[in-house]
Amino acid sequence: MNNFTFYSPTYFVFGKDEESKTGKYVKRFGGKKVLIHYGGGSVVRSGLLDRVKASLEEEGISFIELGGVKPNPRSGLVYEGIRLCREEKVDFILAVGGGSTIDSSKAIAAGTVYDGDFWDFYMGKPITEALPVATVLTIAAAGSEGSPDSVITKEEGMLKRGASGEALRPVFSILNPALTQTLPREQTAAGVADIMAHLFERYFTNTKEVEVTDRVIEGLLLTMIQEAPKVIKDPDNYEARANIMWAGMMAHNNCCGVGRDQDWASHGIEHELSALYDCAHGAGLAAVFPAWMEYTMKQDVMRFAQLATRVWGCSMNFQNPEITAKAGIDALRVFFKKLGLPLTMAELGGKEEDIPYLAHTACYGNGKKGTVGRFVELKEEDVANIYRLMR
Amino acid sequence: MNNFTFYSPTYFVFGKDEESKTGKYVKRFGGKKVLIHYGGGSVVRSGLLDRVKASLEEEGISFIELGGVKPNPRSGLVYEGIRLCREEKVDFILAVGGGSTIDSSKAIAAGTVYDGDFWDFYMGKPITEALPVATVLTIAAAGSEGSPDSVITKEEGMLKRGASGEALRPVFSILNPALTQTLPREQTAAGVADIMAHLFERYFTNTKEVEVTDRVIEGLLLTMIQEAPKVIKDPDNYEARANIMWAGMMAHNNCCGVGRDQDWASHGIEHELSALYDCAHGAGLAAVFPAWMEYTMKQDVMRFAQLATRVWGCSMNFQNPEITAKAGIDALRVFFKKLGLPLTMAELGGKEEDIPYLAHTACYGNGKKGTVGRFVELKEEDVANIYRLMR
Numbered sequence: 205m206n207n208f209t210f211y212s213p214t215y216f217v218f219g220k221d222e223e224s225k226t227g228k229y230v231k232r233f234g235g236k237k238v239l240i241h242y243g244g245g246s247v248v249r250s251g252l253l254d255r256v257k258a259s260l261e262e263e264g265i266s267f268i269e270l271g272g273v274k275p276n277p278r279s280g281l282v283y284e285g286i287r288l289c290r291e292e293k294v295d296f297i298l299a300v301g302g303g304s305t306i307d308s309s310k311a312i313a314a315g316t317v318y319d320g321d322f323w324d325f326y327m328g329k330p331i332t333e334a335l336p337v338a339t340v341l342t343i344a345a346a347g348s349e350g351s352p353d354s355v356i357t358k359e360e361g362m363l364k365r366g367a368s369g370e371a372l373r374p375v376f377s378i379l380n381p382a383l384t385q386t387l388p389r390e391q392t393a394a395g396v397a398d399i400m401a402h403l404f405e406r407y408f409t410n411t412k413e414v415e416v417t418d419r420v421i422e423g424l425l426l427t428m429i430q431e432a433p434k435v436i437k438d439p440d441n442y443e444a445r446a447n448i449m450w451a452g453m454m455a456h457n458n459c460c461g462v463g464r465d466q467d468w469a470s471h472g473i474e475h476e477l478s479a480l481y482d483c484a485h486g487a488g489l490a491a492v493f494p495a496w497m498e499y500t501m502k503q504d505v506m507r508f509a510q511l512a513t514r515v516w517g518c519s520m521n522f523q524n525p526e527i528t529a530k531a532g533i534d535a536l537r538v539f540f541k542k543l544g545l546p547l548t549m550a551e552l553g554g555k556e557e558d559i560p561y562l563a564h565t566a567c568y569g570n571g572k573k574g575t576v577g578r579f580v581e582l583k584e585e586d587v588a589n590i591y592r593l594m595r
Numbered sequence: 596m597n598n599f600t601f602y603s604p605t606y607f608v609f610g611k612d613e614e615s616k617t618g619k620y621v622k623r624f625g626g627k628k629v630l631i632h633y634g635g636g637s638v639v640r641s642g643l644l645d646r647v648k649a650s651l652e653e654e655g656i657s658f659i660e661l662g663g664v665k666p667n668p669r670s671g672l673v674y675e676g677i678r679l680c681r682e683e684k685v686d687f688i689l690a691v692g693g694g695s696t697i698d699s700s701k702a703i704a705a706g707t708v709y710d711g712d713f714w715d716f717y718m719g720k721p722i723t724e725a726l727p728v729a730t731v732l733t734i735a736a737a738g739s740e741g742s743p744d745s746v747i748t749k750e751e752g753m754l755k756r757g758a759s760g761e762a763l764r765p766v767f768s769i770l771n772p773a774l775t776q777t778l779p780r781e782q783t784a785a786g787v788a789d790i791m792a793h794l795f796e797r798y799f800t801n802t803k804e805v806e807v808t809d810r811v812i813e814g815l816l817l818t819m820i821q822e823a824p825k826v827i828k829d830p831d832n833y834e835a836r837a838n839i840m841w842a843g844m845m846a847h848n849n850c851c852g853v854g855r856d857q858d859w860a861s862h863g864i865e866h867e868l869s870a871l872y873d874c875a876h877g878a879g880l881a882a883v884f885p886a887w888m889e890y891t892m893k894q895d896v897m898r899f900a901q902l903a904t905r906v907w908g909c910s911m912n913f914q915n916p917e918i919t920a921k922a923g924i925d926a927l928r929v930f931f932k933k934l935g936l937p938l939t940m941a942e943l944g945g946k947e948e949d950i951p952y953l954a955h956t957a958c959y960g961n962g963k964k965g966t967v968g969r970f971v972e973l974k975e976e977d978v979a980n981i982y983r984l985m986r
Contacts (some may be wrong), residue, residue: 205772205837207610212603218854219598381596411835416818416842422812430806443804446596450854451807459850463609463841 205414205463212457212502213352215376218450220258221380225265226256226298233336235296238267239289241309242300244273247342250386256340257302268292273301276310276478279358282322285312286495289335292404299339303346306339310372313337326356328571331369343384344449345395345486346454347402349377357479363569364479366369379453381445390435393543394486396432399452400425401489405468406461407511408500408579418462418510427451429539467575470496473587475563481553482500490545491552493595497533498544500580505529549594563588596805597852603848605741606767609730609841614731616646617689618654624727630680631693632700634665638733641777647691647731647913664692667869667876667957668699670749673713674802676703680726681861689946690730694737694769697730701745703710703727717747719962722760730768734775736841738793738847738878740768754960755870758852761815770844772836780827784934785877790843791816792880796859797852798902799970809901810850816906818842820930827934860968861887864978867953872944881936882943886984888924891971896920904982954979
């Protein structure tokens with residue numbers, strides 16, 4: 205196991221109706237002038253935004269609003285948020301929404317207290333401070349409610365890049381599984397794929413002797429495999445929503461990723477797809493991961509066989525472990541398919557002729573040095589081959 | 596799933612040689628005048644205490660010392676620590692040791708800033724503030740390095756009682772698995788039993804639909820079952836020590852206990868044993884748990900069968916699940932036995948004739964109302980029967 209540090213100081217408030225306590229928690233964590241940041245649509249229609257505002261008003265906390273966050277959140281709105289926070293002397297950002305809203309909020313939080321261009325952070329500049337961010341989560345997916353990460357798309361060139369820093373961990377996150385019951389089926393499914401992808405990115409490692417994190421990752425995957433079909437069948441299944449929501453947090457606050465190298469090639473490969481075609485990140489990951497697995501399986505057949513037997517319940521073929529390893533990948537494809545997730549470039553709106561551009565950007569885009577991934581260091585040609593396997 | 600809050604803000608620093616950074620972290624977390632609290636013996640002999648002191652000196656941090664913590668830490672030393680901290684205007688407590696040292700440090704931390712008798716907290720008074728506590732951990736067992744809990748034994752009457760409060764969560768904890776390599780075999784084994792017991796206390800619940808926490812608990816148990824025999828065979832196995840150490844933290848910071856009722860009868864039943872006979876807490880738990888399981892199995896046979904199949908690899912007997920459930924309990928007994936742990940009252944130094952007293956104190960001791968446990972609410976007679984099953 206590698207040496208590591210782990211720090212997850214977010215205060216999680218989980219369960220039915222807990223969003224009614226938002227104002228109380230903002231007060232407790234020192235917010236006096238709040239920017240409420242959100243997307244639009246369902247947060248407004250469902251009355252959630254009004255409930256959150258009422259809760260702030262009850263505590264006498266003043267606030268301003270900025271809606272309009274889109275999936276694959278853009279730099280333009282971040283700049284607007286930063287300007288607004290400075291003008292209005294905002295001291296606390298409250299994200300009401302999913303991963304995109306939270307990531308946009310984190311960018312605004314870091315950018316507001318920084319003299320330069322916030323995009324510097326997404327080009328690799330370390331983040332040392334930010335306004336406090338809190339969240340009221342509306343979808344189990346990105347894990348941004350407990351992570352130090354943010355992904356933003358720069359409109360010029362549609363470049364999708366990530367930044368990370370302990371200062372971006374939310375100070376509190378309110379997770380009410382009931383809020384996810386109204387999600388459209390495809391968003392629920394994309395969220396499931398996103399959570400499972402966060403687990404796979406950590407699972408595929410060359411670090412040896414990491415049984416504890418292997419086992420926790422496997423436990424969270426087993427949870428997803430049992431619970432996800434329930435919510436696709438019955439969106440109102442609160443208990444299944446609750447299990448998925450906590451699994452989504454644990455999948456990405458890094459408690460199960462510590463002490464081991466992690467891969468993250470598939471996220472890089474997917475980011476190019478959602479940047480160019482504006483598909484849902486989770487949907488893109490559902491298509492990328494089985495292809496990535498097929499392509500990299502030879503790196504450590506026994507690790508793939510372990511996943512297949514422990515998680516997918518495949519029988520171990522002791523004569524030919526490759527058969528077991530492959531059966532696990534097939535099981536993943538079948539599972540994603542049953543959830544209605546895309547498995548091909550075409551389903552994502554992608555085109556064969558874009559592959560050279562996509563592969564090049566994945567490997568040489570801003571700040572990258574010609575390869576992606578750590579489990580296998582993939583070159584441009586490898587990435588192109590993986591895109592071609594998505595069919 | 597029940598509504599819950601989860602807050603684990605401890606900064607964990609994990610790996611080889613990390614204790615050399617103790618001073619750096621004390622500084623980062625604002626310590627200026629430190630009480631170093633420890634037991635004695637190995638911490639001194641191994642040179643660990645000197646390394647920690649050197650690291651504080653390097654950062655120019657002044658400190659005083661208080662050694663002498665014993666297993667099942669006593670109130671007498673806590674009073675001495677409180678007096679010392681007040682006299683010397685200590686603002687930070689650094690525990691160098693295992694669960695006993697950390698628990699004693701937490702008691703001192705809460706008591707120093709409280710006008711009344713610190714024992715009030717162990718009689719149920721809520722803890723609202725405490726000096727910051729940090730730890731350099733030397734045994735994987737109690738999980739106190741990441742928990743808000745502390746257990747102290749009051750010398751008058753040998754009453755062993757727990758207190759809990761978010762203010763008691765360590766601000767940082769340094770976990771170097773190599774420090775545990777020198778532990779005597781029986782302490783290592785007792786630590787393993789303690790960690791597994793923390794998982795069992797959370798696993799046995801009447802809360803339904805808690806797959807995510809079930810699966811994480813099972814994953815941590817599977818880790819213990821694979822890794823513990825390795826360290827009994829080869830105490831110097833760093834990798835196995837590392838897996839156990841992180842499992843020990845995750846077993847008790849409550850990330851796998853949230854949203855579900857927990858039991859804790861076995862801890863109560865054991866506390867009477869270690870208070871009266873001064874046996875190791877983990878050793879006591881190894882003897883109590885299989886007996887408790889046998890006694891309560893009928894409450895939810897399918898939960899016991901789930902544990903037996905998922906964790907112990909027992910075949911499910913679909914005609915008679917009780918047989919599977921029982922096979923899981925047998926497997927636990929065999930496992931503890933192989934680790935050299937005690938399974939009987941006699942091995943713990945206990946006597947049949949003490950059982951009425953033990954059972955009475957477990958149910959009616961300070962602050963208790965006649966029953967222990969939530970999975971099954973055990974009365975005095977039940978507890979006596981469980982003690983009798985420990986043979």
